[in-house]
Amino acid sequence: MMKKIALTSLTVGAGFLLVACSSSTASQKKNDTWKTAEKTKTITIGFDNTFVPMGFKAKDNTNQGFDIDLANAVFKEYDIKVKWQPINWSMKEAELKKGDIDLIWNGYTVTKAREKQVLFSKPYMAGQQELITKAEAKITKTADMKGKTVGVQSGSSGYSDFNAQPEVLKNVVSGKTITQYSNFDQGFLDLQNGRIDGLLVDQVYGDYYLKQNKLGSDYNTLLMNYTSEPTAVGARKTDKELITKINQGIDRLVKNGQFAKISQKWFGRDVYPGK
Structure with a gap:
């Protein structure tokens, strides 16, 4: 019986040692x-x-x-x-x-x-945030977004700014809410198809995308007055x-x-x- 207890103790001890070494290695890597x-x-x-x-x-x-x-x-x-x-x-x-x-x-x-x-x-x-809208909507200032819908990429700084500084855009748009997308392409597709009225995005991304796809005449960009990040x-x-x-x-x-x-x-x- 004592031998079994001793063996069990050794096994458990070895197990703890193995876990400890593994955790140590993972910690060291980090x-x-x-x-x-x-x-x-x-x-x-x-x-x-x-x-x-x-x-x-x-x-x-x-x-x-x-x-x-x-x-x-x-x-x-x-x-x-x-x-x-x-x-x-x-x-x-x-x-x-x-x-x-x-x-x-x-x-x-x-x-x-x-x-x-x-x-x-x-x-x-x-970094700055801008709002992309269709040119035909003639949105030239934030107030023009009153009662309209807006989208943004989930987890982006634009989403954080929208909520942290509600006086800039959140308090103006419909329901004081914003539609989240996993990536910009999904949001822009909804903007194209009229499912949202504006898309909040990093300026460098928005400007580059519109220029590369020769969409400058079809869309307007409006810089948002968020704190520069x-x-x-x-x-x-x-x-x-x-x-x-x-x-x-x-x-x-x-x-x-x-x-x-x-x-x-x-x-x-x-x-x-x-x-």
């Missing part, structure tokens, strides 16, 4: 992402692969966009290859916390709510060294002109703050 990336020469970045022009899947199935080029250039400085992982944008912080991705880098705007969940890099771009890279709170390396990498690209070159390619201007 706490030392930079060291892991240096060793494996890879890092995983989560992105919404429909977010033109920041990061998206092109017709040839390659990942393209401003943030794709920028992140690849930053990690090339460290001889690290980026693995791009498409994610559900509304679940981005959860994916990061679980360790399924190492960074959120895709037109990710800095908000107070997000600062509680992630560690941000220095801003590398300013800069764009940055998001990491786990413990990954201070990783964020430091990203900041240093972006600084080098700004100084050697690569940042401006990438920016000109996608926006026709240098979007670095202060430029």
Whole structure:
């Protein structure tokens, strides 16, 4: 009987040790992402692969966009290859916390709510929200949206702004509510078909989309008077060294002109703050 008890104790003890080691390894991975990336020469970045022009899947199935080029250039400085992982944008912080991705880098705007969940890099771009409406609707000011319907991408900074600053748009539209879509394409389709009257979106995305699809004469854009929110890279709170390396990498690209070159390619201007 004593032998059975001893064996059971040893088995249970070994089990606890195994779990502890496993948890320690998982914790270490989360706490030392930079060291892991240096060793494996890879890092995983989560992105919404429909977010033109920041990061998206092109017709040839390659990942393209401003943030794709920028992140690849930053990690090339460290001889690290980026693995791009498409994610559900509304679940981005959860994916990061679980360790399924190492960074959120895709037109990710800095908000107070997000600062509680992630560690941000220095801003590398300013962000504004705009409302896209059909030109025939002749909506030229926020008041023109009275009693009308509006849509937005779920989990976006536009959705946060809509609720956090109701005096700008929420208090004007029908029912003081907004329709959420999993991606911009779904929302724009509803706008085209008249199921909503306006679509709230990041300015860089909206302007690029309309220009690329030659829709400038069919739609109007109206800048929203929300507090300006800069764009940055998001990491786990413990990954201070990783964020430091990203900041240093972006600084080098700004100084050697690569940042401006990438920016000109996608926006026709240098979007670095202060430029």
